Structure formats: structure tokens, C-alpha cells
Amino acid sequence: MTTPKTQIVIVGGGAAGLELATKLGRRFGRKRHDIILVDRNRTHIWKPLLHEVATGSLDANMDEVGSRSHCHRWGYRYFYGELAGIDRKARRVNLAAVSDERGREVVAPHSIRYDYLVLAYGSVTNDFGTPGVADNCLALDSRVQADKFRDRLLNHCLRVSRTMSADPASDARVRVTIVGGGATGVELAAELFNAADALSHHGLEVFDRSRLQVSLVEAGPRILPALPVNVWPMRRE
Ligand SMILES: Cc1cc2nc3c(=O)[nH]c(=O)nc-3n(C[C@H](O)[C@H](O)[C@H](O)COP(=O)(O)OP(=O)(O)OC[C@H]3O[C@@H](n4cnc5c(N)ncnc54)[C@H](O)[C@@H]3O)c2cc1C
Incomplete structure (x- = not known):
């Protein structure tokens, strides 16, 4: 046997x-x-x-x-x-x-x-039970969610670009609010501006980073709390 x-x-x-x-x-x-x-x-x-x-x-x-x-x-x-x-x-x-x-x-x-x-099935973003988050926000826990974010972002950029072509004086913008000033939130904010710069090379001729408005919301006194205070240049509003 x-x-x-x-x-x-x-x-x-x-x-x-x-x-x-x-x-x-x-x-x-x-x-x-x-x-x-x-x-x-x-x-x-x-x-x-x-x-x-x-x-x-x-x-x-x-x-x-x-x-x-x-x-x-x-x-x-x-x-x-x-x-x-x-x-x-x-x-x-x-x-x-x-x-x-x-x-x-x-x-x-x-x-x-x-x-x-x-x-070893990992974890998902904690919304602390905040009403509306599950229905209205995108999390970044999986590739599916990241793809969804990218599609929405690109579609929005295309709409803004089209509006600006039709009306150069328009104040059309892509507004993104990121909740959480840890590594993911901060890196995403920075990467959004890199992406906005690149879009002009990918067919969106009437689009640049000035059309992107990113707000980072953090409940704590500073972003990137895991880093030492001396690497903390930040404008608070
Ligand atoms: C956007 C982002 C940025 C990050 N940046 C950093 C960083 O810079 N440095 C760092 O150290 N950490 C970072 N992290 C954290 C790091 O990714 C996690 O700590 C790490 O992935 C956790 O590993 P894990 O194996 O426990 O879970 P995961 O890597 O999440 O893997 C879990 C796996 O389980 C599968 N699964 C889930 N549920 C089920 C189920 N019911 N049945 C079958 N399969 C299932 C999922 O498909 C997935 O493949 C980041 C996380 C995110 C979301």
C-alpha cells in the first residue's frame, strides 16, 4: 500500500x-x-x-x-x-x-x-463603517479595482480634454480625493501627476497636470506617519 x-x-x-x-x-x-x-x-x-x-x-x-x-x-x-x-x-x-x-x-x-x-488570504481596506464609502469609493486592494480606477480616470481625462478643445476657457478638471495619507495614498497622488504628464503623449493633446486636482485627506497630524519628521514637506489646508 x-x-x-x-x-x-x-x-x-x-x-x-x-x-x-x-x-x-x-x-x-x-x-x-x-x-x-x-x-x-x-x-x-x-x-x-x-x-x-x-x-x-x-x-x-x-x-x-x-x-x-x-x-x-x-x-x-x-x-x-x-x-x-x-x-x-x-x-x-x-x-x-x-x-x-x-x-x-x-x-x-x-x-x-x-x-x-x-x-494567507490577506486583508481588505478598512472603511471603519463610514456610511457611503462602500457605495461611492474605490479601494485599491486588487487588480480588478485598480483597472476600474484607471478606466474611470482615463475616461474623465478624455471628457475634460474634449471640453477644453471645444472651449479653451473652460474650467474643466479631473478632481480626485484620496482618503489616507499612508504610503499608498501619497504614492498614488504623486503617480497621478506623472500620469497626467504622460497623457499629452498619448493622444490627449489638450490636457496637462494643471487640469488635475488631487486632495489627500488624512485624519492624523501628518502624512506618511511611518517616516521621520524631517522628510515631511507638506502643505496643509
Ligand atoms: C496599494 C497597496 C500598496 C502597498 N504598498 C506596500 C509597500 O510599499 N510596502 C509593503 O511592505 N507593503 C505594502 N502594502 C501591503 C502589502 O501589499 C500587504 O501587506 C501584503 O500584500 C499582504 O500579503 P498577504 O499575502 O497577507 O495578502 P495578499 O497579498 O493580499 O494576498 C491575499 C491573496 O488571497 C487571495 N484571497 C483572498 N480571499 C480569498 C478567498 N476567500 N479564497 C481564495 N483566495 C482568496 C487573494 O486573491 C490574494 O491573492 C501595500 C498594499 C496595497 C493594497
Whole structure:
């Protein structure tokens, strides 16, 4: 009788899960271990790059990692699926069905046995329950959200450019308010101006950074609180 392989299941192939699966795959291989990475996305992009994806400075397709080819290369298996529950008694993770954008089922609900289970499904932006945030704001937690932001931004820039072509005296602007003066918010603000400069080379001849108005809202006394005070040039309003 063959001994079953030791099954290590990692849920979430982000910064932590992908690295762990890679290291375990490299260390143990497929001979006596079955290392399984489950993620609801087929590709991974390093989250700190999302502000560049959101402004169009970075083409996410160039920088993301495809889970299928990566697992083939590094000795683990990848399952496309979303965690629905854990049966600790039976030592199984239950995965929900995955459907395409037309609602047709792609992957049926199923469960995977584990000997070791690692939950690495990350976190999402905390809106502190502030009314209206969920309905009216965009977060930057995933590539989908970054793509959505970029599309809205570009469409708005195009509208402003068109208005200015028709009426050069117009005060049309792209106004962006960013909530949170940590690294993501500050980098996004800066990247928006880089993107505005680049747009003039990409067909928006009547558009420049003066048409962009970015407001950064921060509840604390200063932005970038993790940095020393001497790197804190900032205009407060
Ligand atoms: C815009 C932005 C900028 C950042 N900049 C920096 C920085 O400059 N420096 C820094 O150190 N950190 C930065 N961070 C934080 C850093 O990205 C996170 O700390 C890190 O990604 C956390 O890693 P993680 O593996 O825990 O989660 P994640 O990287 O978020 O990975 C979670 C994974 O789990 C998957 N998942 C989630 N739920 C499920 C589910 N139910 N079923 C299956 N899969 C699921 C997701 O698809 C994702 O692939 C930034 C974060 C953001 C959003």
C-alpha cells in the first residue's frame, strides 16, 4: 500500500502564500508532498504596484505572475477557487463554485483534504463603517479595482480634454480625493501627476497636470506617519 502524500494546503496566493508555496515546492517537491495553493484569482500582482496600475503607469499584464505556469515550475499545485469554509474535524477546506462574468459555472464546489492548512488570504481596506464609502469609493486592494480606477480616470481625462478643445476657457478638471495619507495614498497622488504628464503623449493633446486636482485627506497630524519628521514637506489646508 502506498502512503498518501503529506498534503499542505495554502489558501491565498498573495505576497505570503505565493512565496510559501514556492519555498515549500522547492524544498519538498512532489515526491512525498502535495503542496496546493488555492486562490480566487488566476494571477498575482505585487500589491504595492497597484497605484501604478491604477494610474496607467504600469501594464499589469507585464508584471503579474500566472499561477498555472508558476506552480508547474516550482513544484506545487494550483487550484482556482474561493474559500467557503473549513471542516476542521474532517480536515478539509471547502471551496465555493467559480462562475464566469455571464454567471456560467467554471469550477464546481469542491473540497480538498489537508494535513497542514495555511490561511494567507490577506486583508481588505478598512472603511471603519463610514456610511457611503462602500457605495461611492474605490479601494485599491486588487487588480480588478485598480483597472476600474484607471478606466474611470482615463475616461474623465478624455471628457475634460474634449471640453477644453471645444472651449479653451473652460474650467474643466479631473478632481480626485484620496482618503489616507499612508504610503499608498501619497504614492498614488504623486503617480497621478506623472500620469497626467504622460497623457499629452498619448493622444490627449489638450490636457496637462494643471487640469488635475488631487486632495489627500488624512485624519492624523501628518502624512506618511511611518517616516521621520524631517522628510515631511507638506502643505496643509
Ligand atoms: C496599494 C497597496 C500598496 C502597498 N504598498 C506596500 C509597500 O510599499 N510596502 C509593503 O511592505 N507593503 C505594502 N502594502 C501591503 C502589502 O501589499 C500587504 O501587506 C501584503 O500584500 C499582504 O500579503 P498577504 O499575502 O497577507 O495578502 P495578499 O497579498 O493580499 O494576498 C491575499 C491573496 O488571497 C487571495 N484571497 C483572498 N480571499 C480569498 C478567498 N476567500 N479564497 C481564495 N483566495 C482568496 C487573494 O486573491 C490574494 O491573492 C501595500 C498594499 C496595497 C493594497
